[in-house]
Amino acid sequence: MASLPTLPRKYHAASIWLLYAVGLLPAAWGFWLGATGRLPGNPVKEFEHLLGLWALRFFIATLAITPIRDLFAINWVRYRRALGLLAFWYVLMHFLTYMLLDQYLNFPAILVDIAKRPFITIGMAAFVLLIPLALTSNNWSIRRLGMRWVKLHRLVYVIAAAGALHFAMSVKVVGLEPWTYIGLVALLLLYRLVRPMIRGGRGGKARASAFRGQERSA
Numbered sequence: 402m403a404s405l406p407t408l409p410r411k412y413h414a415a416s417i418w419l420l421y422a423v424g425l426l427p428a429a430w431g432f433w434l435g436a437t438g439r440l441p442g443n444p445v446k447e448f449e450h451l452l453g454l455w456a457l458r459f460f461i462a463t464l465a466i467t468p469i470r471d472l473f474a475i476n477w478v479r480y481r482r483a484l485g486l487l488a489f490w491y492v493l494m495h496f497l498t499y500m501l502l503d504q505y506l507n508f509p510a511i512l513v514d515i516a517k518r519p520f521i522t523i524g525m526a527a528f529v530l531l532i533p534l535a536l537t538s539n540n541w542s543i544r545r546l547g548m549r550w551v552k553l554h555r556l557v558y559v560i561a562a563a564g565a566l567h568f569a570m571s572v573k574v575v576g577l578e579p580w581t582y583i584g585l586v587a588l589l590l591l592y593r594l595v596r597p598m599i600r601g602g603r604g605g606k607a608r609a610s611a612f613r614g615q616e617r618s619a
C-alpha cells in the first residue's frame with residue numbers, strides 16, 4: 402500500500418501543540434459567540450451542546466487512530482494522547498457549563514438531576530471514569546503503571562459508549578445526528594472485537610508494549 406509522506410520528526414512536537422491549539426478553537430469560538438450574544442436560541446444550551454458534540458468528536462478521533470494505522474498504514478499514534486485529552490477538556494467544559502451557567506451551582510438541584518435523569522447519570526459516570534484516564538495520560542504514569550495502564554485506559558471504550566448513549570438519551574427524537582455518532586462509536590468498538598482476527602492473533606502483550614513505545618515517542 403502506498404504510504405503518505407511522513408512529517409519530519411523535528412516537527413512532531415510542534416504538530417502536537419498545534420493540534421491542541423486548533424482543537425480548542427471551537428470552544429473559544431463558541432464562547433466568544435455566546436459572550437457577544439450571537440448564539441441563537443438559548444445560548445447556554447447551545448454552548449453546552451457545542452462542547453458535548455466536540456467531546457464526542459474527539460473521542461471518535463481518538464478511537465479511530467488504531468484502525469487507521471492497521472487498515473491504511475497511517476501512523477498517527479503520536480496524536481492519540483492529545484486527542485484523548487482534548488476529549489477530556491471538552492467534557493470538563495461541558496460539565497462546568499452545566500454546573501455554572503445551566504444550574505448556577507445549585508447543588509441540591511444538580512444532585513436531583515444526576516439521580517433522577519438517567520442521561521445525566523450516564524454522562525456523570527462517564528465523566529468520573531474519564532478523570533483517572535486524564536490524570537494518567539503522561540509518560541511517568543505509563544512507566545509506573547505498566548500493563549495496569551493499558552488495562553485502565555481500556556475504560557475509554559466504556560466512556561465513549563456512555564457518551565454516545567448519553568447523547569441519544571438527551572434528545573427527544575433520536576435523529577440522524579445522534580445515530581451517526583452512535584454508529585461511529587459502535588463501529589470503532591466493534592473493530593476492537595474483530596481486530597485480533599484481522600491481525601491473525603498477535604499477542605495482547607506484544608501489542609501493549611508496541612503501543613507504549615509509540616505513546617512514549619509521541
Ligand code: HEM
Binds near residue numbers: 446450528564571572
Ligand atoms: C463523556 C462525557 C459526556 C459526553 C461525551 C457528553 C456529550 C453530550 C452531547 C453530545 C450532548 C448532546 C448535544 C446536543 O444536544 O446536540 C449532551 C447533552 C447534555 N449533556 Fe452531556 N456529555 C457528557 C457528560 C455530561 C455530564 C458530566 C453532564 C452533567 C453532569 C452533562 C450534561 C448534559 C446536559 C444537561 C445535556 C443536554 C442539554 C439539553 O439539551 O438540555 N453531560 N452531552
